Amino acid sequence: MALNYIWIAFFLISFAVSLFKLFFFNDTQVFSAMVNSSFEMAKTGFEISLYLTGVMTLWLGIMKIGERGGMVNLLSKAVSPFFSKLFPEIPKNHPVNGSIMMNFAANMLGLDNAATPLGLKAMNELQELNPQKNTASNSQIMFLVLNASGLTIIPISIMVYRAQLGAANPSDIFIPILLSTFFSTLAGLISVSLFQKINLLQKNILIFLGGFTFLIGGVIWYFSQLPQEKINLVSTFSANFVLFLIIVSFIFLGVIKKINVYETFIEGAKDGFQVAVKVIPYLVAMLVGIGVFRASGGMDLIISGFARLCELAGINTDFVASLPTAFMKPLSGSGSRGLMIETMKNYGADSFAGRLACVFQGSTETTFYVLAVYYGAVSVVKTRYTLICGLIADLVGFIAAIFLSYLFFH
Numbered sequence: 001m002a003l004n005y006i007w008i009a010f011f012l013i014s015f016a017v018s019l020f021k022l023f024f025f026n027d028t029q030v031f032s033a034m035v036n037s038s039f040e041m042a043k044t045g046f047e048i049s050l051y052l053t054g055v056m057t058l059w060l061g062i063m064k065i066g067e068r069g070g071m072v073n074l075l076s077k078a079v080s081p082f083f084s085k086l087f088p089e090i091p092k093n094h095p096v097n098g099s100i101m102m103n104f105a106a107n108m109l110g111l112d113n114a115a116t117p118l119g120l121k122a123m124n125e126l127q128e129l130n131p132q133k134n135t136a137s138n139s140q141i142m143f144l145v146l147n148a149s150g151l152t153i154i155p156i157s158i159m160v161y162r163a164q165l166g167a168a169n170p171s172d173i174f175i176p177i178l179l180s181t182f183f184s185t186l187a188g189l190i191s192v193s194l195f196q197k198i199n200l201l202q203k204n205i206l207i208f209l210g211g212f213t214f215l216i217g218g219v220i221w222y223f224s225q226l227p228q229e230k231i232n233l234v235s236t237f238s239a240n241f242v243l244f245l246i247i248v249s250f251i252f253l254g255v256i257k258k259i260n261v262y263e264t265f266i267e268g269a270k271d272g273f274q275v276a277v278k279v280i281p282y283l284v285a286m287l288v289g290i291g292v293f294r295a296s297g298g299m300d301l302i303i304s305g306f307a308r309l310c311e312l313a314g315i316n317t318d319f320v321a322s323l324p325t326a327f328m329k330p331l332s333g334s335g336s337r338g339l340m341i342e343t344m345k346n347y348g349a350d351s352f353a354g355r356l357a358c359v360f361q362g363s364t365e366t367t368f369y370v371l372a373v374y375y376g377a378v379s380v381v382k383t384r385y386t387l388i389c390g391l392i393a394d395l396v397g398f399i400a401a402i403f404l405s406y407l408f409f410h
Helices: 002-025 030-069 071-086 097-110 113-127 139-150 156-164 174-196 203-227 229-258 261-296 298-314 320-328 333-345 352-363 367-377 386-409
Strands: none
Touching: 002 030, 002 261, 002 298, 030 071, 030 097, 030 113, 030 229, 030 261, 071 097, 071 203, 097 139, 097 174, 113 139, 113 298, 113 367, 113 386, 139 174, 139 367, 139 386, 156 203, 156 320, 156 333, 156 352, 174 203, 174 352, 174 386, 229 261, 320 333, 320 352, 333 352, 352 386, 367 386
16 A cells, blocks of 8 residues: 555656646656656566566576475574564464575675565565465565665675776775664664564574674674775675575585476476566556656755755755665665766765765665565555555665765765
8 A cells, every 4th residue: 555655656746846847947858758767667677577587587496496405494494493583473494484584695695686586485485374465464574674674794786886987995885884784674673573563672583683793793894804905806706605505505405305406496487487477567667656756856856955954954965965876775776776876977986975875775775676576476465564664774774874974984
């Protein structure tokens, strides 16, 4: 229901802004821009879906091997003590725990191409446990908010873009991104727990969160000891090594279990194709709404108004130049990525605005995209408080990104 209102708002606000620009600035091109944007975003949505079809086919085939070989079951048992507290609706040692853990791991390594199909598989398994098929379950909401908060340990793609645009030290945004995305995830966890009345002070939760915080601290310490020129190399190698190690370990266990690995892969791949095709209309609908809103000038109006308020309040406005990336990130990953690159080109990769745009890009996931794709894949239309908690996580991540960037770069 929340996505319905947001989608309607995109078009109504866009129409109001375009009428304002037409009557007061005689901008006769704004309607043409919105129509062209709607066609372009529909095309983009379909192209993304085609790409997703291939990736889904690959990874759900690999996951099917993991299920038959027993690796997913091992992961499920490993995280069960923690997940049983956060996801009390999920039966103990249910395979979905392994799928959720795999999705989180792919997100943390910055492997978007692997994270989405693994997440969609988890959503389908959660839907099987959902008694009300058109309404999001508590477990689905917790999973999606944690997914949308975008916890990333190694922001590979952002560091690559910075290197391409001539940053003296492409990895200098590593620690600010790690910290801001950690705060975003923590905010998402707390907000959903309040809605679902989950006690986060339970022993298993505290042990897991404490251990994870220790891991984050260890990663920060390790990379802070490396020479700057080696950080990109080590982080890229680590992420890709772990990814390929997962694939090989799944296949290896499958061979040990004496399953037909190839046929098992084909079986899972067929499921991946079906899921990806089902996502297309939901993804196109959301991207068209976002594209129209952006083409109308609604995004620019919000940013300029925010900048004016900061000036009146006497607040330093150096961060305002990076806000387009922050405002676009919950709406569109490709859009925010383009704005991040645009900011670095206009102000310099090593400028405060350029660096902050990168931290914004890495601090959270694309909330609206995640909700449209994941809920669309399982035909859930009543999302309850998912969007509210997801946006809370986004807001905390962006605020943390601003403060940390002032601390590190200003």
